[in-house]
Amino acid sequence: MNTPTTIPHFLTLQRKDFFPPPESPRGTISLSAGPRTTSYRAPEYPDCITLLELGSAALDGHYGILHGGIAGAILDETLGLTASLHLAPRSQQGLLGFTATLNVTYRTPVFTPSTVAVRSWVEAREGRKWVCKGQIVDADGVVLTEAEVLMLTKVQKSTL
Structure with a gap:
């Protein structure tokens, strides 16, 4: 999707001093049930902020409005990156x-062309499970689309 007419610019800023939340007791991690009526409360300083310049036409579902699947893919990618940044120090394999x-x-349409930000953070972790949340926001900080993801880490093979 990185072309001059789709997403020509994509920049992620990472907190210098972020730490994962403490390990949750087994069996306590769960995702929200059903659609949410209120937005997630983002931390004052999220783990990552990603700035994106959205092009037009090729990203649209309806003229001038970002396709919902593209919004979902953007959130999946940025939340996965946020989890990976927490995981990277724990693994030599990246x-x-x-x-x-x-x-x-989906809260309100994401208009194209536009510049948006994605705020993302790790909410909880339990063993191999990591819950991350994120929001696509406009220049005024209005939440346009948000997501919650359950990430699983790869099962580590024992070495003898």
């Missing part, structure tokens, strides 16, 4: 997270 579940809530 990126080990996989999306198990992605729940997307």
